[in-house]
Amino acid sequence: MIRSSMARLAPVLALALGLAGLASAQPAPDAEPLPFALKQIGPGVYAAIDGPEGKSGSNAGFVIGDDGVLVVDSFWDPNSTKALVAEIHKLTPKPIRWVVNTHYHLDHTGGDAVLREAGAEIIAHRNVRTWIHSGNVHLLGGDKITPAFKAQVDALVTPDLVTDKDLSVWLGGRRIDIRTVEGHTGGDLVVSVPDAKVLFCGDMLWRRFPPNIIDGTVPKWIASVKGFERLPGAASMTFVPGHGDVANLQDVKDFDAYLTDLTAIVKAKRAKGLKGEDLVKAAMPELRAKYKDWPYLDRSAPREIRYMEQELAGTKVKPIPAGD
Numbered sequence: 001m002i003r004s005s006m007a008r009l010a011p012v013l014a015l016a017l018g019l020a021g022l023a024s025a026q027p028a029p030d031a032e033p034l035p036f037a038l039k040q041i042g043p044g045v046y047a048a049i050d051g052p053e054g055k056s057g058s059n060a061g062f063v064i065g066d067d068g069v070l071v072v073d074s075f076w077d078p079n080s081t082k083a084l085v086a087e088i089h090k091l092t093p094k095p096i097r098w099v100v101n102t103h104y105h106l107d108h109t110g111g112d113a114v115l116r117e118a119g120a121e122i123i124a125h126r127n128v129r130t131w132i133h134s135g136n137v138h139l140l141g142g143d144k145i146t147p148a149f150k151a152q153v154d155a156l157v158t159p160d161l162v163t164d165k166d167l168s169v170w171l172g173g174r175r176i177d178i179r180t181v182e183g184h185t186g187g188d189l190v191v192s193v194p195d196a197k198v199l200f201c202g203d204m205l206w207r208r209f210p211p212n213i214i215d216g217t218v219p220k221w222i223a224s225v226k227g228f229e230r231l232p233g234a235a236s237m238t239f240v241p242g243h244g245d246v247a248n249l250q251d252v253k254d255f256d257a258y259l260t261d262l263t264a265i266v267k268a269k270r271a272k273g274l275k276g277e278d279l280v281k282a283a284m285p286e287l288r289a290k291y292k293d294w295p296y297l298d299r300s301a302p303r304e305i306r307y308m309e310q311e312l313a314g315t316k317v318k319p320i321p322a323g324d
């Protein structure tokens with residue numbers, strides 16, 4: 001029941017979050033394959049990559065340490081989170097101790113309650129506590145949010161442990177580094193597994209997907225992504241994006257180039273006095289010429305061009321950090 005109502009809502013959510021892949025989600029029978037692809041990317045390190053139908057809503061992942069498991073992000077669809085918990089239990093008897101939310105967006109926090117139920121404490125940037133409810137209402141249409149989405153947002157749980165600084169979590173002898181980064185929402189974390197050369201990037205990285213920049217501060221975002229490119233050993237690292245398949249350094253550079261090109265193209269059109277739909281019409285062919293092989297470009301980029309226009313005009317409404 002929950003699954004079929006989720007599937008019915010998927011196209012609406014897809015529009016709201018700019019996740020074109022969700023738009024094709026269909027109700028599925030009970031006995032179905034996993035809604036994500038589980039990929040081992042290091043010793044005890046797994047990426048859960050959302051399937052082509054976008055049923056999970058985003059990517060997630062987990063790390064098995066000496067004395068427990070740390071999960072990164074919890075998907076949008078709690079049924080996917082339950083499937084993830086089952087997969088973890090198949091791989092290890094160790095307890096699920098932590099989940100790290102890379103940011104507040106519903107497609108990465110929707111299954112937090114499932115993970116808490118499974119034993120995890122929720123770690124997030126301190127702004128996530130402030131934004132998890134109000135920010136997701138804004139993200140899903142503000143006053144126009146549907147009752148079903150409002151109910152799902154209201155039911156989101158708040159994080160247990162918040163930070164605005166880097167921190168390390170030790171799973172026995174295995175160190176996981178959680179780093180604060182800037183650019184996507186104003187409350188972003190990435191999760192590094194140094195011994196496996198893996199960086200879980202959340203929505204700081206999208207692979208061959210036009211990113212959702214609704215809350216973004218794109219110059220800071222580009223600077224953060226360039227920081228990923230300069231990490232020691234970046235050429236042999238594995239990067240897990242928030243959307244799209246497991247990435248390598250070239251994918252990170254392509255994403256950096258996309259954000260840079262989007263900025264430059266919209267800036268140039270604004271300099272010619274173009275606005276709104278006229279600006280989108282003028283900008284799309286240039287974006288398409290460079291990124292025509294990105295599957296969701298035509299569907300997602302027009303909206304992102306408008307957000308870039310707002311950012312350059314100084315009119316973008318971003319979530320505001322507040323006290324706890």
Ligand SMILES: [Zn+2]
Binds near residue numbers: 108
């Ligand atoms: Zn996302």
